[in-house]
Amino acid sequence: MAETTAASGQDARTPAPGTAAAPGDDRGPAVPPRPGTGAPTLLDVLRELDTGPRGLTEAQAEQRLARCGENSLPDRREPSWPRLFLRSLRDPFTAVLLCLGLVSAAVFAWGTAAVILLLVAVSCVLRATGEHRADRSTAELRELVATTATVLRRADDGAEPVPRELPVGELVPGDVVRLGPGDLVPADVRLLRAGGLTVHQSALTGESAPVGKTADPVPGVPDTAVLDHPQCCFQGSSVVSGSATAVVTATGGRTRFAAAHGRSAGRQDPSAFDRSVHGVSWILIRFMLLTPPLVLMANAALRGRGLETLPFAVAVAVGLTPEMLPVLVTTCLARGASLLARTHGVIVKRLPALHDAGAVDVLCVDKTGTLTQDRPTVERALGPDGADDPEVLHWAAVNAWWTLQLADLPVPDALDEAVLQAADADAMMAYDGVAAVPFDPLRRLATAVVRTPGRLGVHTLVVKGDVRAVLERCALADAERARLRALASRLADDGLRVLAVATDERPARLRDHTPADERGLAFRGLITLRDALVSTAADALHVLTGQGVAVKVLTGDHPGTAARACRDLGIPVTADDVVDADAIDALDDAELAGLARRRTVFARCTPDHKARITQALRGAGLTVGFLGDGVNDLPALRAADVGIAPRDAADVAREGADVVLAEKDLTAVAHAIEAGRHAGGNIATYLRIALSSNLGNVIAMLSAGLLLPFLPMLPVQVLAQNLCFDGAQLAFAHDRPHPSVLRRPALLRPRDLLRFITAFGVLNAVADLATFGVLALALHGPGTGDDEAVFHSGWFTENLLTQALVMVLLRVGRLPRSGRRPGGGTPVTAGRGTPVTAGRGTPVTAGRGTPVTAGRGTPVTAGRGPGPVTWAAIGLAVIGLALPPSLLGPALGLTALPALYYALLTAVLALYAAGLVAARKGYERRCAAKGTGHPQQRSTPDPRDAASHGT
Numbered sequence: 001m002a003e004t005t006a007a008s009g010q011d012a013r014t015p016a017p018g019t020a021a022a023p024g025d026d027r028g029p030a031v032p033p034r035p036g037t038g039a040p041t042l043l044d045v046l047r048e049l050d051t052g053p054r055g056l057t058e059a060q061a062e063q064r065l066a067r068c069g070e071n072s073l074p075d076r077r078e079p080s081w082p083r084l085f086l087r088s089l090r091d092p093f094t095a096v097l098l099c100l101g102l103v104s105a106a107v108f109a110w111g112t113a114a115v116i117l118l119l120v121a122v123s124c125v126l127r128a129t130g131e132h133r134a135d136r137s138t139a140e141l142r143e144l145v146a147t148t149a150t151v152l153r154r155a156d157d158g159a160e161p162v163p164r165e166l167p168v169g170e171l172v173p174g175d176v177v178r179l180g181p182g183d184l185v186p187a188d189v190r191l192l193r194a195g196g197l198t199v200h201q202s203a204l205t206g207e208s209a210p211v212g213k214t215a216d217p218v219p220g221v222p223d224t225a226v227l228d229h230p231q232c233c234f235q236g237s238s239v240v241s242g243s244a245t246a247v248v249t250a251t252g253g254r255t256r257f258a259a260a261h262g263r264s265a266g267r268q269d270p271s272a273f274d275r276s277v278h279g280v281s282w283i284l285i286r287f288m289l290l291t292p293p294l295v296l297m298a299n300a301a302l303r304g305r306g307l308e309t310l311p312f313a314v315a316v317a318v319g320l321t322p323e324m325l326p327v328l329v330t331t332c333l334a335r336g337a338s339l340l341a342r343t344h345g346v347i348v349k350r351l352p353a354l355h356d357a358g359a360v361d362v363l364c365v366d367k368t369g370t371l372t373q374d375r376p377t378v379e380r381a382l383g384p385d386g387a388d389d390p391e392v393l394h395w396a397a398v399n400a401w402w403t404l405q406l407a408d409l410p411v412p413d414a415l416d417e418a419v420l421q422a423a424d425a426d427a428m429m430a431y432d433g434v435a436a437v438p439f440d441p442l443r444r445l446a447t448a449v450v451r452t453p454g455r456l457g458v459h460t461l462v463v464k465g466d467v468r469a470v471l472e473r474c475a476l477a478d479a480e481r482a483r484l485r486a487l488a489s490r491l492a493d494d495g496l497r498v499l500a501v502a503t504d505e506r507p508a509r510l511r512d513h514t515p516a517d518e519r520g521l522a523f524r525g526l527i528t529l530r531d532a533l534v535s536t537a538a539d540a541l542h543v544l545t546g547q548g549v550a551v552k553v554l555t556g557d558h559p560g561t562a563a564r565a566c567r568d569l570g571i572p573v574t575a576d577d578v579v580d581a582d583a584i585d586a587l588d589d590a591e592l593a594g595l596a597r598r599r600t601v602f603a604r605c606t607p608d609h610k611a612r613i614t615q616a617l618r619g620a621g622l623t624v625g626f627l628g629d630g631v632n633d634l635p636a637l638r639a640a641d642v643g644i645a646p647r648d649a650a651d652v653a654r655e656g657a658d659v660v661l662a663e664k665d666l667t668a669v670a671h672a673i674e675a676g677r678h679a680g681g682n683i684a685t686y687l688r689i690a691l692s693s694n695l696g697n698v699i700a701m702l703s704a705g706l707l708l709p710f711l712p713m714l715p716v717q718v719l720a721q722n723l724c725f726d727g728a729q730l731a732f733a734h735d736r737p738h739p740s741v742l743r744r745p746a747l748l749r750p751r752d753l754l755r756f757i758t759a760f761g762v763l764n765a766v767a768d769l770a771t772f773g774v775l776a777l778a779l780h781g782p783g784t785g786d787d788e789a790v791f792h793s794g795w796f797t798e799n800l801l802t803q804a805l806v807m808v809l810l811r812v813g814r815l816p817r818s819g820r821r822p823g824g825g826t827p828v829t830a831g832r833g834t835p836v837t838a839g840r841g842t843p844v845t846a847g848r849g850t851p852v853t854a855g856r857g858t859p860v861t862a863g864r865g866p867g868p869v870t871w872a873a874i875g876l877a878v879i880g881l882a883l884p885p886s887l888l889g890p891a892l893g894l895t896a897l898p899a900l901y902y903a904l905l906t907a908v909l910a911l912y913a914a915g916l917v918a919a920r921k922g923y924e925r926r927c928a929a930k931g932t933g934h935p936q937q938r939s940t941p942d943p944r945d946a947a948s949h950g951t
Contacts, residue, residue, distance in 0.1 A: 041217075042231075045190050051174035051247060053192055054161045055152035064172035071171040071187055071251035084128035094120055094326050095281070115723065122327050129334075149186040150178040152245075175248045183239045188255045189246035191215040191231050196242035196438045198413060199233055204256065204631050210240040210413060212441025230441065236631055241413050241439075257631055272359045272623040272641040272747060273352035279750030280687065284322075287695075294702060322690040324726040331733040332679040344671045345647075345662030353658035355683070356642040358676025359747035360549060360625040362617050364610070364636065367555040369646075369664045370627060372531035372565050375414045378422035379496055379528040386487055392525035396501045397423030399464040402433035402448035413439075415499065418529055434459055435513045444469040449513050452505075459509075463502045463518055467526070470500035474523040488526060495564020496528040531565050538569050540666030547673055548744045552600060552617070554610045554636070559603035566601060573600055584609050592616040611635035623747055625673075629653055629664055644669060680746025681737035685811050686729055687748070691757040692810075693725070693803050696764025703765070704772060704795075710788045714893050717796055724879050725803050731872035735811065756923070760810070763919055764802060767912040771798040774904045789895040793884040794905075796894060800880025801909055804873040809916045811869055 046052055056064070088094065101116035149168050152161040152175075163178060168186040171177070177189065185199065191213060198210040214230050233246065235257040252258060333355060337348035348354045368374055381396070383389030400416035420428075431450040439446035445465025452460050463470055467488040471481050488498045502521035544551060551571070555562045559578045566573040579595065581604040587595060593616040596602075602613055610626075614636045617624045626633070626640035629649035637643030637656050645657035646664035654660055661668040704712030713721075775794045866874075883889060885896035 042190065042192070042215075045249060046247065049174040049247065049249070051176070053176065053245070053247075055154060055176035056172070056174050057154045057156055057159075059156075061153060061170070061172055061175065064174065065170060068172055069252050070169040072169050081128055085124050088124040088128055089120075094124065097326065099285075115719065120326065124326075149183075150180075152176040152178070171248055171251050173248055173251055173254075177246055177248060179233070179239050179244045179246060181239055181241055181243070185233045185235055185237045185239070187248045188234050188250035188257075189232065190249050191233065192245045192247055194242065194244040196407075196440065197244045198240045198242055198441070199237045200240050201234065201237035204234055204236050212444075213244070214441050215244070216442065273355040276355075276359075276748035276750070277352075280748055280753060283750055283754055287698075322687065322694065322726075322729075324729055325687070325690070328686055328730060328733050329683055331730070332682050335733065336675040336679040340672060340675050344668055346668055346672050346675075347660040348658070348672075349660065350658050353642050354672070354676045355680050355746070356623065356676070357625060357644075357659060357672045358674075358678070358680035359623040359745045360642060360673055360676075361745045361747075362550045362552060362622045363544060363625045363627065363669065364552045364554050364614055364617070364640070365627045365666070366629070366633070367531070367553055367557055367562050367565055369629065370534065370666060371537050371553065371569055372533055375532050376418045376497055376529040377532045378418050379530045381525060381527055382487075383525040384484065384523055389525050392501050392527060393419070393423050394427055395462050395503055395524050396464050396499065396527050397428040398431055398450060399446065399448045399462040399501070401428045402431070402450055402462075403436045403438060403446045406433050406436035406448070407438055415497070415529065419499075419527065431460075434508075437513055437515055437518070439465065440515075443515055443518075445473075445518070447513070447515075447518055451508075455505075457508050459506050461504045461506060461513075461517060461521070463521055464499055464527075467498055467500040470502050470521070471523065473518045474502050474521045476523060484523065484526075491526070491528050492558070493560045495558070495560040495562070495567075496530055497561070499527040499529070501525055501527060530568070531561065533565070533568055534665070536665055536667045540670055541569060541571065543670040544666065544673070546743060547670065547677075549673065552596070552602065552613070554602045554605050554613060556605055556632070557603060559601065562601045562603045571600065577601055578603060580604055581606065581609055584612070589616060589619065593620040596620070597622070607632040607635050611639045614639040623745060625669070627664070627666075627669060628657075644672070674742055677742045677744075677746040678737055680748075681741035682732045682735050684746060684748060685735070685737070686732040687753065688756050688760075689732075689806050689810050690725075690729060691753070692760035693764055693806050695757050695761030696768060696802075697799060699761065699765035700768030700772075700795075703769060707772070708791070710791075713792055713795060717792055717892055717894070720892055721796060721799055724800060724876060728804075728807065728872040728876040731807075731868040732811075734868040736867060759923070760806075760916075760919060763912075763915055764806070766915075767802050767908060768795070768798065770908045770911075771795060771905065774901065774908060789893060790897065793889070793894040793897055794901055797880045797884060797897065798905060798908070800876050801905070802912060804877040804880070805909065805913055805916065807869055807873040807876070809913060810920060 040048075089098070097116050097120050101113045101120065105113040148165045149171060150163050151166045151171065153164055153166075154161050161176070171187050176192065177186065179185065179189075179197070191197070192215055194213055194215045197213045199213055200210050211228070212230065213233060217231070232249075233244075235255040250256075330351065333348075333351040336354050337351060340346040340348060340354075348357075365371065378393065381389055381391075381393035383392060396419045400419045404416060430453055433448065433450055435449040437447040443465070445463055447464075448462045449459050450462060452458060463473065467485065471484055474481070476484070484500075488500070491498050501524040503524055504521045506517070541551060553562055553566060559580055563573045563575075563578045577600040579599050579602050581602075583595075584592060584602065584605075589612075592612065596613050596616045597620050602609065605613070610628075610633065614624050614626055618639070618641065624640045625642045625644055626636045627644045628634075628637055629646050630653055633645075633653055634656050637645065637653060642659060643657040644659045644661065645653045646661045647654070648663070649657070659672055661672075701712050771794065775791055883892070884894040889895060
């Protein structure tokens with residue numbers, strides 16, 4: 001079989017292989033290993049545990065249970081709703097608004113303070129409610145590692161041991177347990193006896209193939225290969241085949257599984273959302289701190305006004321800040337998370353993690369269960385000359401069938417199942433089984449003895465197993481044996497598992513057959529097997545590629561096995577794209593960051609390797625998602641911007657993840673990324689539009705304050721304008737972004753955002769200043785622009801109309817040139833000419849009005865009618881036109897405007913709209929020239945830089 005390895009660094013809090021927890025102390029001292037053995041002997045372990053092969057008495061077990069505690073993982077207490085509410089107050093956006101609210105209250109602007117504090121409260125309630133609901137959902141998914149175990153207990157010292165089914169929580173160090181096929185290992189154990197035992201410990205090591213275990217001493221096992229030690233089994237693994245009796249060496253918090261559980265809480269580094277929010281928040285804080293002093297100093301120097309302008313200065317600072325941002329961010333993320341849970345069974349445990357999913361441009365995955373199923377399939381049957389020979393598969397199936405039928409516990413392993421499925425069932429059952437020598441991890445082969453029809457007095461030995469083990473037992477010349485080994489090695493390097501088959505005819509006999517009979521065999525050929533692919537993996541990879549996400553495979557498997565799976569799925573992988581763990585160890589962090597960007601497959605990875613690669617990719621400026629399901633994946637789940645785990649993952653992996661999938665399927669990950677980009681695109685669009693409009697208003701207010709003998713707008717008018725605009729902008733939470741937004745990461749970059757709002761803010765200020773000219777010159781003539789009510793009304797109306805225009809014209813994005821459809825209705829392809837699908841095989845296209853699928857194959861058209869943003873903009877424009885002449889106008893200090901003003905304003909708005917369209921096209925051209933590109937080819941982005949890749 002192809003080699004597979006997985007190693008794990010030993011944790012200081014867990015015992016060494018075979019080490020027992022002392023019965024008098026739940027943290028008992030480790031038994032010192034004997035020189036050269038790598039682990040204590042079985043006798044040392046039994047002495048340390050004060051037990052024996054007959055198990056404990058009931059009295060001893062009760063005493064140890066009281067002393068050591070239950071065999072259970074530490075309780076995880078989910079935060080309460082009030083605690084989540086208080087935690088949401090630490091959000092930087094919320095902190096900015098709280099500061100503004102407190103300043104407003106300090107200058108007795110009670111209306112402004114009340115509105116701001118109300119918005120803060122609504123945002124915190126929404127966030128706390130969403131995260132509390134997610135916590136409850138994941139708590140319902142939590143499952144026990146094992147429920148019961150077969151334990152040998154004695155009534156007293158002189159009684160015989162009796163097997164009993166006990167809850168795993170009652171196990172104590174020193175208990176003797178029995179294991180059989182399908183059992184979950186209930187604690188860390190040392191084997192006393194084992195027959196054909198293989199265990200699946202992928203949840204601990206990531207190794208896809210079952211691992212052979214034996215109670216016999218095996219020399220030469222390195223001390224560092226803790227989980228690979230053949231005499232030990234660990235909590236979190238499961239028995240595939242065979243049976244065993246074992247002594248419990250560690251329970252509860254002393255197991256390796258529990259040690260990983262303790263490391264699963266908390267995130268070491270800020271996520272992509274945290275970094276983006278921090279950058280944007282500091283932009284707002286700087287403007288907020290700078291604006292009021294500027295307003296006060298300008299008015300004091302040029303107009304002789306004093307502290308009476310302080311409420312206006314605070315109102316200007318409030319007008320610059322997007323008050324609805326916390327509410328809109330929380331609403332967008334909560335709606336996306338709720339939709340994912342309802343339609344795809346994806347639970348977002350931490351609302352900002354949905355934004356992080358939308359910002360992902362590199363997804364790190366394991367091979368087993370994600371790209372391949374946890375079972376092999378037969379690829380070819382080859383004769384000694386390397387040519388196809390179906391007779392080899394026939395004899396392999398005979399061996400698999402009769403070793404299964406003659407076994408004490410008939411449970412086939414994965415390789416035997418693959419052989420039996422590929423062979424002709426009628427042909428293999430034509431033989432009569434006589435005897436079987438089952439598979440043994442030390443011999444690495446299994447033998448079936450059958451009676452061939454028509455051959456009386458003759459038995460046929462059929463041997464199948466590891467290539468080297470079988471060749472050593474064949475009657476072959478040394479050169480021929482070397483040639484066959486080289487052939488098997490080439491096949492294994494190509495990612496195939498290889499089995500050898502040999503036969504020999506012997507005279508019939510009555511005495512038992514033993515391994516000594518496996519000699520002088522005739523070599524029949526080789527069986528090659530590959531991992532069965534996950535049926536949805538290829539389509540999902542195409543979708544992810546179409547979303548601009550690079551997939552990196554981090555696995556504990558053999559490099560050839562991982563590369564073969566990638567090639568079978570259409571991922572172009574060359575020999576240079578595969579990196580072995582030894583190469584990773586030879587690199588420092590900077591070198592690994594460069595290598596990780598360029599390479600696709602990382603093989604023989606330990607948990608530390610996975611975490612280090614994930615951190616290196618993040619250090620290179622990429623947003624990284626990690627999909628894992630085992631205890632070995634915990635460090636990488638924590639290191640990633642967004643950790644993703646399936647529902648059936650190990651408890652600790654599921655609890656340490658940010659997003660929980662209904663099943664381990666890349667299609668569900670693609671849905672989560674799409675939902676995150678949907679929410680992130682709407683948040684980014686709101687930020688660009690709100691901040692650019694607000695900045696333009698602030699520039700205009702500062703200019704007007706220097707030119708006019710009165711305040712350009714009363715504080716109550718600023719507050720009313722902000723309330724109208726903020727209410728309209730809530731529509732962005734319900735908007736459907738342009739399809740181009742969903743095909744690139746939606747990550748806020750503060751520097752790009754600052755450039756955008758500066759450029760479009762200046763354009764907005766120009767429109768405001770043009771309105772000043774209309775009001776001052778056209779309506780009243782030179783020097784008569786001191787009619788406060790007319791000026792306030794005209795500017796109030798113009799502000800709402802220009803903001804309505806901005807909402808409509810700046811929200812519509814178009815694809816950069818590098819991503820446009822080549823010719824109208826041609827589907828966008830994912831690198832190999834294959835149409836990008838959205839989960840159900842329907843092509844995703846990128847044109848306006850062209851069908852686009854939305855996760856379930858339902859056509860959705862972009863631009864088929866007014867959306868929520870358009871309707872909100874229309875409502876904003878109606879308020880701007882109707883409020884000044886209405887009955888509410890005088891209460892706000894507004895008055896009706898002459899008809900000439902509306903005619904001149906129409907011209908100003910037309911020119912402003914044309915300027916917006918021209919500026920937007922120029923911005924899109926610059927974005928296209930800059931290009932996002934593929935994460936592996938594009939230049940390293942500045943981690944401090946930010947703006948949305950969105951619309």
